[in-house]
Amino acid sequence: MRAGFQKVFRAGASYFGVSDVEALAKETHKFESRYLDKLIAPYPEGKQVYRDRSAIHFPDRISAPMIFFQGLEDKVVSPSQAERMVRSLRKRGVPVAYIAFQGEQHGFRKAETIKRAFEAELYFYSKVFGFKLPERVEPVEIWNLNRKGD
Numbered sequence: 329m330r331a332g333f334q335k336v337f338r339a340g341a342s343y344f345g346v347s348d349v350e351a352l353a354k355e356t357h358k359f360e361s362r363y364l365d366k367l368i369a370p371y372p373e374g375k376q377v378y379r380d381r382s383a384i385h386f387p388d389r390i391s392a393p394m395i396f397f398q399g400l401e402d403k404v405v406s407p408s409q410a411e412r413m414v415r416s417l418r419k420r421g422v423p424v425a426y427i428a429f430q431g432e433q434h435g436f437r438k439a440e441t442i443k444r445a446f447e448a449e450l451y452f453y454s455k456v457f458g459f460k461l462p463e464r465v466e467p468v469e470i471w472n473l474n475r476k477g478d
Contacts, residue, residue, distance in 0.1 A: 339393045339456045341449050344402055344434050347409045348385075350378040355406055384409065387416035393423035395452040395468070397445050399432030418471045425452055425470045 346352050353364050353371040369377045379385055394417060398410040407428060417424040427448055429441045436442050444466070451465045455473060 335391070337392050339453060340395075341452070342394060342396045342410065342413070343436075343445070344398055344405050345396070345410070346405050347383045347413045349382050350375065351382075351384075351409060352405065353378060384412055384416070387413065387420060390417060391422060393452070393456045393470070393473070395425040395449060395470075396427070397436075397448070398426070398428050399434060399436060400428050400430050401432060402434045404434035421472045423456065423470055423473045425468045427468065 349364065349368060350371070353368075364371065364378075368374060368381060371378060383390065394413070396410040396414055398405075398407045400407050410426065410428075414424055414426040425448075427445065429436065429438075429445075432438065432441050436445060447465045448468045450461065451468050452470060453459075454461050454465075455468075455470055
């Protein structure tokens with residue numbers, strides 16, 4: 329089992345995260361187009377390495393609750409990566425939440441977005457781990473949170 333797929337985490341948050349490095353290699357803007365050659369392998373020669381390191385191909389190995397945050401104008405990591413992960417985890421019954429921000433790119437810039445993301449992450453953890461928040465926070469829809477057997 330790969331280190332990235334061990335049961336180390338009880339929950340997680342993905343902020344505009346990469347779930348498909350092959351898609352990143354194909355879609356990223358010109359400025360960073362060869363950046364992954366040094367980090368992973370030259371593409372397309374190392375195509376299998378890219379596949380092996382992409383969570384999108386192994387959603388069955390993810391069982392911890394996840395919350396995803398994504399800017400809808402992200403030109404580095406396409407929103408479709410987060411959306412595919414959310415669909416896959418949701419279909420498998422893994423507790424998952426997704427918040428997309430209109431007008432945000434790769435890395436949030438607006439103060440209201442940053443505040444909402446941090447509060448939503450805290451709310452998510454409070455529901456997953458069952459603790460009370462000291463003050464009210466806008467709720468987040470979490471699919472599959474109260475599955476039988478949880």
